[in-house]
Amino acid sequence: MELAFEPRRSGEAVASGGGGTEPLAAKDVTESPASERLMEAVCARENLRKALRRVMSNHGAAGVDGMRVDELPRHLREHWGALREQLLSGAYKPRPVKRVDIPKADGGTRRLGIPTAVDRFIQQAILQVLQPAWDATFSEHSFGFRPGRSAHQAVARAQEYIVDGNNWVVDIDLEKFFDSVNHDVLMGRVAKRAQDKRLLKLIRAFLNAGVMENGLSSPTDKGTPQGGPLSPLLSNLLLDELDRELEKRGHKFVRYADDCNIYVRSERAGRRVMENVTRFLSKKLRLKVNEEKSKVGEAAEREFLGFSFTSGEMRKRRISPKAVNRFKKRVKKMTRRVKAVSIGRIVDELNPYIRGWRNYFGFCETPSALAKLDSWIRRRLRSIIWKQWKRGRVRYTELRKRNIPKDFAAMTAGSAHGPWRLSRSRALSSALPNAFFDSLGLLRLAAKKA
DSSP states (O other), X not given: OOOOOOOOOTTSOOBOTTTTOSBHHHHHHHHOTTOXXXXXXXXXXXXXXXXXXXXXXXXXXXXXXXXXXXXXXXXXXXXXXXXXXXHHHTOOOOOOEEEEEEEOTTSSEEEEEXXXXXXXXXXXXXXXXXXXXXXXXXXXXBOTTOTTOXXXXXXXXXXXXXXXXXXXXXXXXXXXXHHHOBHHHHXXXXXXXXXXXXXXXXXXXXXXXXXXXXXXXXXXXXXOOBTBTTHHHHHHHHHHHHHHHHHXXXXXXXXETTEEEEEESSHHHHHHHHHHHHHHHHXXXXXXXXXXXXXXXXXGGOOBTTEEEOSSSSOOEEEOHHHHHHHHHHHHHHTSOOTTSOHHHHHHHHHHHHHHHHHHHTTOSXXXXXXXXXXXXXXXXXXXXXXXXXXXXXXXXHHHHTTOOHHHHHHHHTOOSOHHHHTTSHHHHHHSOHHHHHHTTOOOSSOOOO
């Protein structure tokens, strides 16, 4: 996305030789956490172009002003000069975030705060300057929302600890973490890494911008709303102190965002660690542990990022039962209304979800579980087709078209059993084999056997 941001003014640092688009100061302050000129780096033209491309590619819902992301370039062409002056002078005031509740996979809702498109753009520009310097100092045990790190790496690290004999897990769940972050504690950590008073004022303004819900705006005195580009970095900054404390105590642990698991060798040790860490979080970071969800349990019985582990010596990664149930619930919902929908269209709608699920849970080491889910999906589709054939005569005709013997076809078509039971019958399995669904383009979770 190309956008002619306002040219450099005399107060900015001299541009580098790389096309004359980014001041040398931008590179310097990005590498120096204690710089006092970070806002110049934020407003550097190449940084802004990169931020705009990222925000545009992420799409996202409109904020309280109703501006769509695709309207952002035009708005910036008309107003960037004034916005830039406000940013560099420390006068910029973010708009309240739009409160949106989305259902969680395991029940309940997650509260998101959607910034306006302009505020999202500015947060992204700030993120690009701060993250390279800050991220390099974070703990190796932290994996969430960090460049080059992933949930799969976190799960693999947890598996290593369990294989080494740390069979008990201290599973810490922070109660409404993103809604309960203490602003003073967080800003104290930010101020240790960034001395540009304009940037500190701006980050505080984003935290205090308030929320708009049902047409009413209310202030916020705590929390870092999920939905803005800066929130993950700020959460990692705050929880890095937890990481350092756990390292100092010699614990084996993995943290992914606000999901932290500590691995120990006995239940007794686990309970002691839970008590000590809960006290630290409360007193030092002013965060509350959810006592109902936080547990000390055997590794084979706990879930981490959608995975659990088998018992015995091998300790293989497997898909947690909760994740499997969520998958089935979602597929059932996507295939509920099928009367006037072709099976090809149903497959087209299922495939993106199957692809995403396969990309993530294909990391398991129990492929038989994936194969069982493939079989379950095909069985559900067979039952849908059986429903669509409706009457016995149509069913008989369709079975005969697919080379099912007359007597067998007649017996199946006239059966009093329901679609789900018949979906695993020999007649329907032969009439609608796996190859039929392959021909429709239905993706498989498990690798196809040679």
